[in-house]
Amino acid sequence: MTDLHDAAALLGADGPFAREVPGFAPRATQQQMAAAVADAIDHRAALVVEAGTGTGKTFAYLVPALLSGKRVIVSTGTRNLQDQLFHRDLPRVLSILGVQANVALLKGRANYLCKYRLRQTVESGQFKSRAQAEDLQRIREWAERTRTGDRAELAEVPEGSPLWPRVTSTAENCLGVECPFYDECFVFQARRRAQEADLIVVNHHLLLSDLALKRDGYGAILPEADAYILDEAHQLPELAGQYFSVGISSRQLKELAADTLAECAGQPGALALLQPALEGVNDAVRKTRLAFDALPRRGAFAQLEADAGAADALEGLGNTLADLAAVLAGQAERSKGLASVHARTVVLDQRLQRVTGSADEEEVRWYEISDRGFELSATPLDLAPQLQKLRDATDAAWIHASATLSVAGRFDHFTRPMGLVDPVTLDLGSPFDYAHQALCYLPQGLPDPNAADYTVRVIDAVRPVLEASKGRAFLLFTSHRALKLAAELLADAPWPLFVQGTAPRHQLLSDFRDSGNGVLLGAASFWEGVDVAGDALSCVVIDKLPFASPDDPVLQARLDAVRRAGGNPFRDWQIPAAAIALKQGAGRLIRDVRDRGVLVLCDPRLTTRGYGKMFLASLPPMRRTRELAEARRFFARSSETMAP
Numbered sequence: 001m002t003d004l005h006d007a008a009a010l011l012g013a014d015g016p017f018a019r020e021v022p023g024f025a026p027r028a029t030q031q032q033m034a035a036a037v038a039d040a041i042d043h044r045a046a047l048v049v050e051a052g053t054g055t056g057k058t059f060a061y062l063v064p065a066l067l068s069g070k071r072v073i074v075s076t077g078t079r080n081l082q083d084q085l086f087h088r089d090l091p092r093v094l095s096i097l098g099v100q101a102n103v104a105l106l107k108g109r110a111n112y113l114c115k116y117r118l119r120q121t122v123e124s125g126q127f128k129s130r131a132q133a134e135d136l137q138r139i140r141e142w143a144e145r146t147r148t149g150d151r152a153e154l155a156e157v158p159e160g161s162p163l164w165p166r167v168t169s170t171a172e173n174c175l176g177v178e179c180p181f182y183d184e185c186f187v188f189q190a191r192r193r194a195q196e197a198d199l200i201v202v203n204h205h206l207l208l209s210d211l212a213l214k215r216d217g218y219g220a221i222l223p224e225a226d227a228y229i230l231d232e233a234h235q236l237p238e239l240a241g242q243y244f245s246v247g248i249s250s251r252q253l254k255e256l257a258a259d260t261l262a263e264c265a266g267q268p269g270a271l272a273l274l275q276p277a278l279e280g281v282n283d284a285v286r287k288t289r290l291a292f293d294a295l296p297r298r299g300a301f302a303q304l305e306a307d308a309g310a311a312d313a314l315e316g317l318g319n320t321l322a323d324l325a326a327v328l329a330g331q332a333e334r335s336k337g338l339a340s341v342h343a344r345t346v347v348l349d350q351r352l353q354r355v356t357g358s359a360d361e362e363e364v365r366w367y368e369i370s371d372r373g374f375e376l377s378a379t380p381l382d383l384a385p386q387l388q389k390l391r392d393a394t395d396a397a398w399i400h401a402s403a404t405l406s407v408a409g410r411f412d413h414f415t416r417p418m419g420l421v422d423p424v425t426l427d428l429g430s431p432f433d434y435a436h437q438a439l440c441y442l443p444q445g446l447p448d449p450n451a452a453d454y455t456v457r458v459i460d461a462v463r464p465v466l467e468a469s470k471g472r473a474f475l476l477f478t479s480h481r482a483l484k485l486a487a488e489l490l491a492d493a494p495w496p497l498f499v500q501g502t503a504p505r506h507q508l509l510s511d512f513r514d515s516g517n518g519v520l521l522g523a524a525s526f527w528e529g530v531d532v533a534g535d536a537l538s539c540v541v542i543d544k545l546p547f548a549s550p551d552d553p554v555l556q557a558r559l560d561a562v563r564r565a566g567g568n569p570f571r572d573w574q575i576p577a578a579a580i581a582l583k584q585g586a587g588r589l590i591r592d593v594r595d596r597g598v599l600v601l602c603d604p605r606l607t608t609r610g611y612g613k614m615f616l617a618s619l620p621p622m623r624r625t626r627e628l629a630e631a632r633r634f635f636a637r638s639s640e641t642m643a644p
């Protein structure tokens, strides 16, 4: 059995981390978290930990996980974090602990080169541009030398290249054991390595795909484990909704038609038989997309059903899919590839029938249209029972960690949708000295956020703060419209502006850091996962409380469900969700013990509405002011401190 104090002691002042990691500061909260994680692993318990920025939570879970001698799966929020954990943090912890452990990195199959599809793509010889042909050449050369097939190794071919979907696989188009490349397949090699590993690093998307497969009884991707550690766990309730949905998209249908066509090669007569049915599917996809033109971009299924043109188009689509399935049934025995596309057609036909079929009280059916396609989904409203059942079946420890899980000291907004009943909860706060390092400024005199001139007034209120901070600020917006207007209003500002959408995110961030006095304007994706420590960022401005859009059909259905169950949707769902999002945004400000900065919260509802208190109580304990002069003094003192 693990000595529970070991992990904490190793991270203490006399431990090897303090000796070997340059700049390592022993933190009581990190040791406390390590002890709690060790305890949860030992007792196969559920643990929910909020560990503020600066706690060092990665070491706090890796150390007890590696000391436990048990099989542990660690899941991160994104592939970048996954790579960072596996290639940077894990080797470091292993070496400091002197532990020999078999560790593996496993991503979703779309991240690995598929040799079968690469061969098909090369043989097809069809490319839309010269750039694509060049990208394919790069992929072919890399395919000869790579040992993992992980496309992260080949940065030269952009992530968004249309070639990647043609040379990687999906669960639907993979031939599995029937594939001529099965023994040397990168996907299955990575999975085999994971089967043998003591510690496996995955991401939430893969973990949830695995859970969804297990729920449906279709097998598993991941091996069984004694403990699951979920970092950035606040993302899980929303993501789980996506993975536990049933859906069908125009992209899947077009890929099915293209793959079926490719499988006709070398099968005499197949093309002549299948071509009319394939054209029927492609034509029906086009007509369906056109018929959706009159509808809002995203909405509840009822809107779609009320539109006669859209409903007819969907019926036509169902008929063509059934026709294709019937023709393919007669060809399936001719090759493994044709058998596979037949099986896919049947599954897609079933999904279409399921989504367009009768409504279920427990789920919300919705559609989304993009410029080129559409997606139809049925999303369960309450995932708690399913998640609880899946966790119970593992008989493992489930550890959930994030900097933002609680709202005003309570965890139920997270634990309820996750189906966690009475887990151990731990609110560690942050080791930063917020009272001295930060100031929260709530400008006076701003109008209601719905006022037509709201953004203009926000920028007027923020300008003097930016003058005092000498730029070095993030301006975070809740809508792209406000972001665009703010960028126009600040076009004559004396600081370099970095506006979301004008360059790739990593480029904007690196230019912002280098500028030293930049102002970055961002919406959605800049509210979390952005880390700018040091003087380049000394001010974070938030225009409005980040309430989710009430137009979202899934949110609407969830709120209705809360109402039906006798709850108050605003109090029980919208406020906690917005408070978590606000915490994420505000969390960009202080990233290091030496950082100092001002958080500017413009939304007047924080002081005029009763619920404002709950938002403020969810933020780190920083001093608050309504006086601009106080914010100016804070910056003046900061520059004195910074002066050599």
Ligand code: SF4
Pocket (backbone or CB within 6 Å): 113, 114, 115, 116, 117, 169, 173, 174, 175, 176, 177, 179, 180, 181, 182, 185, 186, 187, 188
């Ligand atoms: S087994 Fe599947 S993923 Fe692997 S090479 Fe074959 S088709 Fe591609």
